[in-house]
Every structure is written in C-alpha cells, then in structure tokens.
Amino acid sequence: MNPLLLPLVPGLLLGLGGMVLLLAGVLSRRDSTSPITYGAILLLALAAAFSFAAPDTLLFGGLLKTSLFTRYADAMVYLGAVAALLLSLDYNRRESMARFEFPILVLFAVLGMVVMVSAADLMSLYVGFELQSLALYILAASARDSLRSTEAGLKYFVLGSLASGLLIYGISLVYGFSGTTNFASLATILATGAGYGTIIGIVFVLVGLAFKISAAPFHMWIPDVYEGSPTPVTAFFGTAPKIAAMALLLSVLLGPFGHLLAQWRMIIEALSILSMVLGALAAIGQKNIKRLLAYSSIGHMGYALMGLAAGTLAGVQATLIYLAIYLVMSFGAFACVIAMRRKGQAVETIADLAGLSTENPGFALALAIFMWAMAGIPPLSGFFGKLYVFSAAINAGLNTLAIVGVVTSVIGAFYYLRVIKVMYFDAGTPGFDKTAAGVRFVMLFGALVTCLFVFVPGPLVAEANAAVKALIG
Amino acid sequence: MNQTGFPILSLITFLPLAGVAYLAMLRGEEPAVAAKARIGALVTSLAVLAIGIYLWTAFTPSQAGFQFVEVLPWLSGLDVQYRMGVDGISLFLILLTAFLTPIAVLSSWSITKRVRELMIAFLLLETMTIGMFAALDFVVFYIFFEAVLLPMYLIIGVWGGERRIYAAVKFFIFTLAGSLFMLLALVWLWHNAGTTNIVTLLHTPIPPTAQMWLFAAFLASFGVKAAVWPLHTWLPDAYNEAPIPGTIMLAAVLSKMGAYGFLRFAVPMLPQAVTAAEPLMFTLGVVAVIYISFVALAQTDMKRMIAYSSAAHMGIIIIGIFTVTVEGIEGALFQMLSHGIVIAGLFVCTGILLSRGEPLTLSRLGGLSARMPVYAALLMLFALANVGLPGTSGFVGEILVIVGAMKVNFWVSLLGAAGMVLGAAYMLVLLRAVLFGKSRPDLAPLADLKPGEYAMLLPLAAMVLWLGIYPGSFTHMFDASVNAMVQAHIAALTPHTALAMVTK
Known part of the structure; x- marks a missing residue:
C-alpha cells in the first residue's frame, strides 16, 4: 500500500x-x-x-x-x-x-x-x-x-x-x-x-x-x-x-493562534482557576458518586489547563501527562461505580459504599486508590500529574495559579477522603452483586497503572515530550 | 555506588514491601491468617532492624557528607533522580524507625480486628518513613513524606477509638494542607537551583526575601508534622483516638519527620530566614514547653496526658534546632532519639493497662505498684526518663539543648528549663495516680508482665539506659554532620569571616 x-x-x-x-x-x-x-x-x-x-x-x-x-x-x-x-x-x-x-x-x-x-x-x-x-x-x-x-x-x-x-x-x-x-x-x-x-x-x-x-x-x-x-x-x-x-x-x-499567547493566556488562566475552585467547592456537598466525579472532572480540567496557561514546552508536556494520568484514574473510578449494583439494581450514592472494605477488600482498595490518586497523594500517579503542572506553572511565573491549585487540592482531598472514609470506617453491608469480568479487568488495570506509575514514569514522560515537540516544533 | 557497593538503603526501605506482598497473599481461615500476618510483620520488621544495625556499623562517623549514596535515573525530562543516602543526622532516625516498628507490631498483638490489613499498614508506614529519612532528592523525599499519610489515616480511622473518624480526617487534612505548601516551596527551589538533588540544593544560595516565604512554607508543613504550637491541634485527637501501636508510631517516629525536615532543609538552606525567625521559633518552642505542660497537668486521662507531654517535648527539640549551635542541634537530635524511645515506652505501658481491661482515667487507676511490681518499675523508669533524670536518656538531650540555648539567649534557656520542672510535675502526678494512691478493695490483683510485654519493654528500657549512661556511642556518629552544618550556617551569615578562614 x-x-x-x-x-x-x-x-x-x-x-x-x-x-x-x-x-x-x-x-x-x-x-x-x-x-x-x-x-x-x-x-x-x-x-x-x-x-x-x-x-x-x-x-x-x-x-x-x-x-x-x-x-x-x-x-x-x-x-x-x-x-x-x-x-x-x-x-x-x-x-x-x-x-x-x-x-x-x-x-x-x-x-x-x-x-x-x-x-x-x-x-x-x-x-x-x-x-x-x-x-x-x-x-x-x-x-x-x-x-x-x-x-x-x-x-x-x-x-x-x-x-x-x-x-x-x-x-x-x-x-x-x-x-x-x-x-x-x-x-x-x-x-x-x-x-x-x-x-x-x-x-x-x-x-x-x-x-x-x-x-x-x-x-x-x-x-x-x-x-x-x-x-x-x-x-x-x-x-x-x-x-x-x-x-x-x-x-x-x-x-x-500560537503567537497570540499574550491574548489568550489570561482566558485560560481564568478558566483554570474557576474550574479548580468550582470543582473543589461544589463537590463537597454531593451525595451521588457520579455527580461527585462530574465536579471532580471539572477540577481536573482546571489542573490540566494550568499547563497550557504556562504556554511553554514543559507546560504543554505537563498537560499531556496530566491527561493520560487522568484518563486511567477516571475510567478506573467509573469501573468501580459500574460495579455498584445491589440485587440487580444500580446504586449510586456514596452512602451505599459503607462497609465495603470488609465485604470486598479488593474493590474497596481499588476505589480508594483512584480517590487518593485523584486527590494527588503520592506515590500514586495523580500526584505526578499535579507535580508536572505545578512545576510548569511556577517556572512560567504563574504563582497565583499554583497557589490556587494547592488550596483547591486540599479542599478536594476532603471529599475524596469522604468516599474512602465511608468504605473503610463506616459500618454497613453493601451486598453488591458479583462484578462482571470486563469491569473487574478495567478496575484492576487502572489500579495497577495508578499504583505502579511511580516506578516507571519514564516512557509516558518521554512520549509526551516528543508529542509536544511535534506540536510546537 | 557506595562503600558497600550494594544498594543497602533501597533494601532497608523496600524490604517491608516484600512483607506486604507476603501478607497480601495469605489465604485461609481468619484466625490462621491473623497469626501468620503478625509473625510475618514481626519477622520483616526485625529483618529491617538487622539491616539497620549493619548500616550503623558500616557507617563512617568521621565523614560529614552523605554515605551509601545510590543514584538511579527516574523522572526523565525533569532531571529528577532516585537518590538515597544517609548522614549522621538521618542514620539514627532510620534506626529509630527500624527499632520501634517491631515494638509497634508487638503492641498490636492483642488487636483482633482485621489483623492482616493492620500489619500491612504498619509495614507500609515503615517503608515510607525510612524512605523519607534516606531520600536525597527533594521529590523523592516529598513522596515518602506525603505517602506516610495513607497508612496512618487508615490506622487511625479503622482501628481507632470512638472519635476516630474525626481524628483521622483532621490529621489528614492538617498534614496535607501543610505539605502542599512545601510542594510549592519545592517547586520554587527546583526552579531556583535547576535540580532537586538535596546535596546541590544545600549549597545553592537563595535570595533573603525569598527565604522568608520558603521558611513560611516549611513551617506550615514541618510545623504541622512536628506539632509545633499552635499547629498542634490535630495531635491530641489523633494520639488519643489512634490505637496504641498507631500512637506509638505517630508520637515516636512521625513527629520526628517534622523536626528532621527543619534540620535537613530549613536550617542549611535558609540561613538568613532561620536567623530572622529565631525569636519566633523560640517563642513557639517556649510556649509549647510551658503552656502544653500546663495543659498536660490538667488532663485526667493517662493517654491524653502522655500525648500532651509528647507535644511539650517537641518544643525542646524545636528550641534546640533553632539555636543553630552544635550543642543545641546535637541536643535536639539526641532528644529526638530519646523522646522516640521514652514516649514509645510510656504508650506501651498505657497499652498494657488497656489490655488488662483497666480504665485510663487517672482517678480510677491506682495501686499498681503493689499489683504489678515489674510493670511499675518500668513505667517509673520511662516516666523519669521523660522528666530528664540524670542517668536516663532524657537528661542528655535536654541539658544539651539548654546549654545551646544559653549561648544564644538566656531567657530561652531559663524558660526551657522551667518546662523541665513542669514536666516533672505532671509525670509525678501521673505516677502517683497510676502506681500509688489508695489501693481499693475492688481492684483485683492484675497479672504482671507477660513474655510478649517484656519483649517490648526491656529493649526500650535498655535503650533508655544506654542513651543516658553512655551517650557518646550515639553523639560521635552525628558530631561531624552537625559541626559541618553549624559551620556552614555561620559562614553563610558572615561571608567575611568565611573568606578570612579560607585565606588564612
């Protein structure tokens, strides 16, 4: 051909x-x-x-x-x-x-x-x-x-x-x-x-x-x-x-529009700050786990935009790394949400997870890993996403953005922790149905990648670097 | 690679993970798994201790720099390397962790709830803590520093007391908030020096105005971890609600992470800011010593009283560090070791009472000297060491800190010493209430120490005496590092004298 x-x-x-x-x-x-x-x-x-x-x-x-x-x-x-x-x-x-x-x-x-x-x-x-x-x-x-x-x-x-x-x-x-x-x-x-x-x-x-x-x-x-x-x-x-x-x-x-960085940078910064703040604050009161993930995804986009706002090679590379890490955490977390079924009915509130860690430790651990990773706690992959975007932002002189990012991370950690709290500390019997093999596979794959990223970050970082060079040239 | 040509620091750091893998693979009935998990965790942590002791013997004390250095490429593109190494300062903190983990494991022997997970959490905690003390790259350090939160959060939240959830969340959020500010400082330093290699960072000058901000960020993170007043409010909740082994690790090891952070980063990297912040830190330290001692005196619960006493002693350590004199820093380091061992001993004693079904309320305890004489003797030893009686470990550290403070500021040393008197007051109150007091007829005779409890308390007691009677075997290991640090600090503050020394 x-x-x-x-x-x-x-x-x-x-x-x-x-x-x-x-x-x-x-x-x-x-x-x-x-x-x-x-x-x-x-x-x-x-x-x-x-x-x-x-x-x-x-x-x-x-x-x-x-x-x-x-x-x-x-x-x-x-x-x-x-x-x-x-x-x-x-x-x-x-x-x-x-x-x-x-x-x-x-x-x-x-x-x-x-x-x-x-x-x-x-x-x-x-x-x-x-x-x-x-x-x-x-x-x-x-x-x-x-x-x-x-x-x-x-x-x-x-x-x-x-x-x-x-x-x-x-x-x-x-x-x-x-x-x-x-x-x-x-x-x-x-x-x-x-x-x-x-x-x-x-x-x-x-x-x-x-x-x-x-x-x-x-x-x-x-x-x-x-x-x-x-x-x-x-x-x-x-x-x-x-x-x-x-x-x-x-x-x-x-x-x-690459030459108009000065013109669009402010817009991206504003989008980034608003997304991070809204993602962190609005998620606190959510009881439905899908809504929680919706607000969390808004916040994640805010962090990803931080790299773009930097406008540098390192910044865009950080955004690309963040996206790849976010992808894995995100479908992993949704695999866990799909596995939440009781007596043939899908359940979606966070309270339904109470006591999961005693009944199904593997499932609970996987969801805990995704939540911790989204909160950006090392050594899980989500931390590296944040590390790359923060470092790009500070190197580009966007200190405000980085500080807002840090504050919203703390607030965000609070609601991610709540999910873990419900699974590990609260008593209850979720009695979930048996999880299908495909869902289990996605869960396991996501959890392994999220946990083990710390040992082999090299390939992803190198790929993202090559991709940015191809884009900016 | 290093003088042994073998990645011994990686081995000691990641060996507990092998134990975790073994524990995770256990199958079978619940009680059988629990028994195997306990043994597995104990054996792993003892193996770590053995490597730690080997590390001590192989360490060259006369050398001030880092030893056993390992370097591997890691985050490509960012020039971050996996870099490990120890000097005289971190060596003993690693040993302290390795020494106390088996004791914490032993003290959790009576816990029957989800034993396997508990043991996994302790082994993870050991990996994170040792890795943190051995890290020579700031990013690696940060990862270990932060990752400590994960197992500790679960230990408090799953196995803790009544208000465990509140305590766990408060602990997590406080520490996370502090350490994210350190993350910003880290990124700034990285930007400034172009590397995250700690050895290079230590010698990279930083503009004085920036130093203030960096110091504030470090204070936010290390201050929370070390429970410096007024950032200590998570501490009483966490210490009180955590299960005994968790409290031991929190008070004896995790609080040292904050003090270590000040010593490793703040003092050498930010000389001007440290000098400027000296009055502030002295005030915080003195307030901690005096105010928290009074708070301890007012407690009616044995565990809470020991918890506050622990926070008060952290004040002494902070004062010692910020004198930036050889005596002060050596005293602080020594006090870190001594405090770790003594506080572990006191909490183990508390745990033994709990396992006998005794209440921890002081007014309802009493007469244990007659009912459990051996226990009473050991508790007395730890309590007196906590007070700083000569001949015990507590004395050496406190006297060094006070001598160091005397060189810098008379009032600080005076007020710090006043804290020792208050310490004596509340520890004696505790002893009287627990050991003596009226023996009520309804108090049946209690069984004295069991073999497992001897195994916990005797090594601790031996260490207390060794540290107290022959401190030289410890201080000469960190003499060189501390001297180098203090000289570098003086040189950084007075460039002329440094120049003069060179030209002579």
Missing part, C-alpha cells in the same frame, strides 16, 4: 467498519450487542495499530495532519473508548438496554475525535467536532425508558448546540478577518499580531471548546449529564471526548 495512505486507514476502519457492524446488527435476528461490541473493540485496536504505523503527513490538501502529537492523543482516545466499551458489555445487558447501536455510536464518536485531533484546518475541526457531538447526544439518551437519561440527552443537546454555534461563529469571524481557515496560513498571518475581530473570534472558539472540556464557567451541563446518562456512557464522556477536546484546544491555541 502507498505509505501516504496509511494515515487514512484508522479513520476508514472506524467509519466503514462501523457501517459494516451496523448492517450486521440490523440483519441479525437475535440480540447481537455483545458480538458487535467485541467487533468495535477489535476495530479500535486495529485503528490504533494503524495510527501508530502511519507516518507524519498532511492529508487532503492540508485539512488533516498526523504527527506524534496526534498519535499521542489518538492513543488516549482509543484507550478511553475501549475501556468504556468493556464497561458497557455487562451493564447494558443487566439494565436490559442492550442495543447494538451503542458500540457503533461510540465508534462514530471516536471517528469524530480522531478527526478533531488531527484537524489542520478550522473546517475539518468543526466537522470532527460535530460528528463527535451528535454521536454523544444520542449516547447520553440511550436509556430510552429512563426519564433522567432522556433529560440528560436533551440538556446536552441544547447546550451542546449552543456551544457549536459559538464555535462556528468564532470560526467565521476568524475567517472573515484573516481570510483563511488553514492552521499554517493562520499562524503566518497572525504572527504579526491580530485585530480585534480576530481576537473576538478566537474568544468564541475558545468558549466552544471550553464547553466540551467542561471548564468552568461552561460546565453547567456536566453534573446532570453525568448523573442521568447510563454509567458506561458517563465513563466514556469522562474520558475520550474530554481528552480529544483538550488536545484540540492545545493544537488550536499553540498552532494557528
């Missing part, structure tokens, strides 16, 4: 493979959710393998670009999607909402993310963004008979459309004032400074993307959507789309 076509293969695999699976699902007489889910996982694995083999190149006359950076982000997206599919296998069956469209929608969403991540033009960016969003809206509402799920889907759709509108409006302003949508040309044009029109356009683009990564104050949708969506969908929301949107934010701000 022509090596120049290789970068196309992952996208083609996901798109065409998804359609083949769709046909198979329609034509099969029996419920075919499980085989189709396995098929989707296989497709994702193949796509990942091909994306690693692909060379760096520009495709379609500069619409898409592949580089070490896109491969790094793609790998995280694939990993998050595979984890979400593994988690959905058993959950969908038990909740009797097994529909073969579920894995296929995940595939299409991933396709959208892959396009977003490799976008080298504002148009391809928007196309990927919309493909992803549409698939996600349906996923949020996929429990058709559940009022909360439908509400989540609708809420997400309405607010998401607003964000898309802002994004496309921003793109049109940027295009109108600079005359191009191509990243490379934009970078050249904006190197000498930008007028007010362009800057307003950039602000709109930023707002649209901030909505997707759920940075405060554009986070309003996230607690309800997290709570209402079926848990595997929430697990998916919490990982792959956020990482894709964050990667997109990095590539847009450091690519075409």
Whole structure:
C-alpha cells in the first residue's frame, strides 16, 4: 500500500467498519450487542495499530495532519473508548438496554475525535467536532425508558448546540478577518499580531471548546449529564471526548493562534482557576458518586489547563501527562461505580459504599486508590500529574495559579477522603452483586497503572515530550 | 555506588514491601491468617532492624557528607533522580524507625480486628518513613513524606477509638494542607537551583526575601508534622483516638519527620530566614514547653496526658534546632532519639493497662505498684526518663539543648528549663495516680508482665539506659554532620569571616 495512505486507514476502519457492524446488527435476528461490541473493540485496536504505523503527513490538501502529537492523543482516545466499551458489555445487558447501536455510536464518536485531533484546518475541526457531538447526544439518551437519561440527552443537546454555534461563529469571524481557515496560513498571518475581530473570534472558539472540556464557567451541563446518562456512557464522556477536546484546544491555541499567547493566556488562566475552585467547592456537598466525579472532572480540567496557561514546552508536556494520568484514574473510578449494583439494581450514592472494605477488600482498595490518586497523594500517579503542572506553572511565573491549585487540592482531598472514609470506617453491608469480568479487568488495570506509575514514569514522560515537540516544533 | 557497593538503603526501605506482598497473599481461615500476618510483620520488621544495625556499623562517623549514596535515573525530562543516602543526622532516625516498628507490631498483638490489613499498614508506614529519612532528592523525599499519610489515616480511622473518624480526617487534612505548601516551596527551589538533588540544593544560595516565604512554607508543613504550637491541634485527637501501636508510631517516629525536615532543609538552606525567625521559633518552642505542660497537668486521662507531654517535648527539640549551635542541634537530635524511645515506652505501658481491661482515667487507676511490681518499675523508669533524670536518656538531650540555648539567649534557656520542672510535675502526678494512691478493695490483683510485654519493654528500657549512661556511642556518629552544618550556617551569615578562614 502507498505509505501516504496509511494515515487514512484508522479513520476508514472506524467509519466503514462501523457501517459494516451496523448492517450486521440490523440483519441479525437475535440480540447481537455483545458480538458487535467485541467487533468495535477489535476495530479500535486495529485503528490504533494503524495510527501508530502511519507516518507524519498532511492529508487532503492540508485539512488533516498526523504527527506524534496526534498519535499521542489518538492513543488516549482509543484507550478511553475501549475501556468504556468493556464497561458497557455487562451493564447494558443487566439494565436490559442492550442495543447494538451503542458500540457503533461510540465508534462514530471516536471517528469524530480522531478527526478533531488531527484537524489542520478550522473546517475539518468543526466537522470532527460535530460528528463527535451528535454521536454523544444520542449516547447520553440511550436509556430510552429512563426519564433522567432522556433529560440528560436533551440538556446536552441544547447546550451542546449552543456551544457549536459559538464555535462556528468564532470560526467565521476568524475567517472573515484573516481570510483563511488553514492552521499554517493562520499562524503566518497572525504572527504579526491580530485585530480585534480576530481576537473576538478566537474568544468564541475558545468558549466552544471550553464547553466540551467542561471548564468552568461552561460546565453547567456536566453534573446532570453525568448523573442521568447510563454509567458506561458517563465513563466514556469522562474520558475520550474530554481528552480529544483538550488536545484540540492545545493544537488550536499553540498552532494557528500560537503567537497570540499574550491574548489568550489570561482566558485560560481564568478558566483554570474557576474550574479548580468550582470543582473543589461544589463537590463537597454531593451525595451521588457520579455527580461527585462530574465536579471532580471539572477540577481536573482546571489542573490540566494550568499547563497550557504556562504556554511553554514543559507546560504543554505537563498537560499531556496530566491527561493520560487522568484518563486511567477516571475510567478506573467509573469501573468501580459500574460495579455498584445491589440485587440487580444500580446504586449510586456514596452512602451505599459503607462497609465495603470488609465485604470486598479488593474493590474497596481499588476505589480508594483512584480517590487518593485523584486527590494527588503520592506515590500514586495523580500526584505526578499535579507535580508536572505545578512545576510548569511556577517556572512560567504563574504563582497565583499554583497557589490556587494547592488550596483547591486540599479542599478536594476532603471529599475524596469522604468516599474512602465511608468504605473503610463506616459500618454497613453493601451486598453488591458479583462484578462482571470486563469491569473487574478495567478496575484492576487502572489500579495497577495508578499504583505502579511511580516506578516507571519514564516512557509516558518521554512520549509526551516528543508529542509536544511535534506540536510546537 | 557506595562503600558497600550494594544498594543497602533501597533494601532497608523496600524490604517491608516484600512483607506486604507476603501478607497480601495469605489465604485461609481468619484466625490462621491473623497469626501468620503478625509473625510475618514481626519477622520483616526485625529483618529491617538487622539491616539497620549493619548500616550503623558500616557507617563512617568521621565523614560529614552523605554515605551509601545510590543514584538511579527516574523522572526523565525533569532531571529528577532516585537518590538515597544517609548522614549522621538521618542514620539514627532510620534506626529509630527500624527499632520501634517491631515494638509497634508487638503492641498490636492483642488487636483482633482485621489483623492482616493492620500489619500491612504498619509495614507500609515503615517503608515510607525510612524512605523519607534516606531520600536525597527533594521529590523523592516529598513522596515518602506525603505517602506516610495513607497508612496512618487508615490506622487511625479503622482501628481507632470512638472519635476516630474525626481524628483521622483532621490529621489528614492538617498534614496535607501543610505539605502542599512545601510542594510549592519545592517547586520554587527546583526552579531556583535547576535540580532537586538535596546535596546541590544545600549549597545553592537563595535570595533573603525569598527565604522568608520558603521558611513560611516549611513551617506550615514541618510545623504541622512536628506539632509545633499552635499547629498542634490535630495531635491530641489523633494520639488519643489512634490505637496504641498507631500512637506509638505517630508520637515516636512521625513527629520526628517534622523536626528532621527543619534540620535537613530549613536550617542549611535558609540561613538568613532561620536567623530572622529565631525569636519566633523560640517563642513557639517556649510556649509549647510551658503552656502544653500546663495543659498536660490538667488532663485526667493517662493517654491524653502522655500525648500532651509528647507535644511539650517537641518544643525542646524545636528550641534546640533553632539555636543553630552544635550543642543545641546535637541536643535536639539526641532528644529526638530519646523522646522516640521514652514516649514509645510510656504508650506501651498505657497499652498494657488497656489490655488488662483497666480504665485510663487517672482517678480510677491506682495501686499498681503493689499489683504489678515489674510493670511499675518500668513505667517509673520511662516516666523519669521523660522528666530528664540524670542517668536516663532524657537528661542528655535536654541539658544539651539548654546549654545551646544559653549561648544564644538566656531567657530561652531559663524558660526551657522551667518546662523541665513542669514536666516533672505532671509525670509525678501521673505516677502517683497510676502506681500509688489508695489501693481499693475492688481492684483485683492484675497479672504482671507477660513474655510478649517484656519483649517490648526491656529493649526500650535498655535503650533508655544506654542513651543516658553512655551517650557518646550515639553523639560521635552525628558530631561531624552537625559541626559541618553549624559551620556552614555561620559562614553563610558572615561571608567575611568565611573568606578570612579560607585565606588564612
């Protein structure tokens, strides 16, 4: 095969493979959710393998670009999607909402993310963004008979459309004032400074993307959507789309708008501070563990943005490291939430975990590890994420950001600790059902990576470094 | 690599993890697992102690720098290395940890609730603590320093007393808040020196204005850990609610982490700030000694009284460190060792009463000298050592600190010495209430010490006497390090004299 076509293969695999699976699902007489889910996982694995083999190149006359950076982000997206599919296998069956469209929608969403991540033009960016969003809206509402799920889907759709509108409006302003949508040309044009029109356009683009990564104050949708969506969908929301949107934010701000650091830095700083503070304060009163994780994810995005606000090579590297670590902690924690089932019913409040450590020590330990890691306690992986972003922020002279980060970490630790407290110190008999093998696997994998990261941090750090160099050059 | 050519510090640090792995793999009936877990933890911690003793014999006391240094690449891109090493200051704190962990394990023998997890927590705690004392990279240090929280939080929260949850959360949040400020200081120092290698950091000059901020951050973290007044409020709750072995580790080892932090980082790195903060630290130390002694005097519970006495003695250690004289620092170090052993002894004694079903309320105790004579003798020894009776370990440390303080400030030494008198007051109150007093007829004779209890108390008592009668075998190990530290401090404050010394 022509090596120049290789970068196309992952996208083609996901798109065409998804359609083949769709046909198979329609034509099969029996419920075919499980085989189709396995098929989707296989497709994702193949796509990942091909994306690693692909060379760096520009495709379609500069619409898409592949580089070490896109491969790094793609790998995280694939990993998050595979984890979400593994988690959905058993959950969908038990909740009797097994529909073969579920894995296929995940595939299409991933396709959208892959396009977003490799976008080298504002148009391809928007196309990927919309493909992803549409698939996600349906996923949020996929429990058709559940009022909360439908509400989540609708809420997400309405607010998401607003964000898309802002994004496309921003793109049109940027295009109108600079005359191009191509990243490379934009970078050249904006190197000498930008007028007010362009800057307003950039602000709109930023707002649209901030909505997707759920940075405060554009986070309003996230607690309800997290709570209402079926848990595997929430697990998916919490990982792959956020990482894709964050990667997109990095590539847009450091690519075409890289010379306007002084203009956008303040916005990113504000988003970062607001997200960290809101994530820490609003989570304190939560009783539902999915809502707790929703607010915690807002906080995590705040920390990740801190690296971007630094705007340096080390800062972006810190953000990439933070995202990878966050991905693993996050799907691990959601695996634990999915495993919370009693007598065939999913339970979601923190109080339901009381006494878990005596009844099921392994499960309790895994959740404790994820909570401690999210609180950033060494030697778990979450600490290193924080260490890298704090060090980048202080090196860039952003002391305020670092101090706010430290204070919110302490507040955050309080609510993560509460989960551990309930599991270890409170008496109770959770009586959870037996956990499915797929969920157990994700839990175990996440816990091992989170614990053992301290011994082998080298490869991830080196990869993130190479990815940043590919992005900033 | 080092003079033995073998990564002995990594071995002593991570050996307890091997024990953890063994304990985690135990299968079978609950009581059988519990018995095996206890034995496993004891054997592991004794093996660690054996390595610690070997370390002591292999250590070259005349050398001031770090020994047994190990370096491995670790966080690539950040230039952070896994770096371990000990000098005279950290060596004994490692030994203290290795010595007290088996005693804590023994003292938890009577706990029957979730034994395996408890033993795992103790072994993890040992790894974290020893790793912290041996770390020669600031990031590695920070990781161990912070990770201590995890097992301790569980020890207090799962096996503690009635208000254990409140105490555990308070302990965690206080310490975490303090240490995150240290994290900021760490990152700043890293930015300033371009490395986190502690040996380099010790010789990197820092602008005096920045030193003040860094000192404040260190005070927030190490002050909380060492329970310096007024950052000590987590201490009575944590000490009181933790199970006895947990209290032993908290009071005897974990509080030393804070003092060690001051000695390792604040004093050598921030000479100007330390000089400027001297009055503040002296005041805090004196207030701790006098005020907390009075608080101790007012306690009606044996465990709480010992807990406050422990906090009061930390005041002496702080005063000693901040005199920045050879006598003061050596006294503080010596007091750290002595306090660790004595306070462990006192808490073990408290635990023995608990296991006999006795209440810990002072007014309801009494007459133990007749009922448990051997116990009474040993408790008396520890109590007198705590008071600082000559011939016991407590005396040497306190007298050195007071002599050191005398060189710097007469009033500090006077008030510090007044604390010793108050110490005598509350310890005598304690002894009278527990050992003597009226023996009521309803108090049945209690069994005197059992073999397991001898195994805990006799080594402690022997150490108390050894430290008290022949302190030289300990002080000569850290003489060189402390002298070097004090000279460096003086040189940093007065660059002219340093120059003069060089040109001579």
